[in-house]
Every structure is written in structure tokens, then in C-alpha cells.
Amino acid sequence: MALKKSPTPLQLARLLRGAAVDKKAWDCVVIDVRDKTSLADCFVICEGETDRQVRAIADAMVEAAKEKELRPLGVDGYQDAG
Secondary structure (H helix, E strand, C coil): CCCCCCCCHHHHHHHHHHHHHHCCCEEEEEEECCCCCCCCCEEEEEECCCHHHHHHHHHHHHHHHHHCCCCCCCCCCCCCCC
């Protein structure tokens, strides 16, 4: 049985950015913080217009990670969205 290769941090960030854009997020940026902190490799930051849209963006990003059998360390977008 072949081992499943995990995506690199930047590949995962791009995947999550794509999931956000699919939900009409705007101003999406991927910030590489590997040289700045040991907490994370990358941050994906984007905006949405309504509380409902922000929740949908967050849900899509979490689902994209789950499809790769990964669990996000943290997700913002739920508590601030109403």
C-alpha cells in the first residue's frame, strides 16, 4: 500500500484560498510565516460581505482540508459572523 503524500504548507494554503474564492471571498492572500513563528506555516486571510457568506467561506475551507484528511489548527469566521 502506497503512503498518501501530504501537501506542502503552501500547496494547502493555495487549496484553501481556492475554496474561499469559490465561495466568492475577495482580497484573499496567503501569508508565509514560517520564518516568523512556529505556530503556523501560512495564514490564509480573505474577506466576505455578509455573516452568512463569511460562515460559508469558513465551512468551505474546513471541508477542503478534511478532503485532504487534515484538520485546521484554528478557524476564524464563525464567532465574528453573527
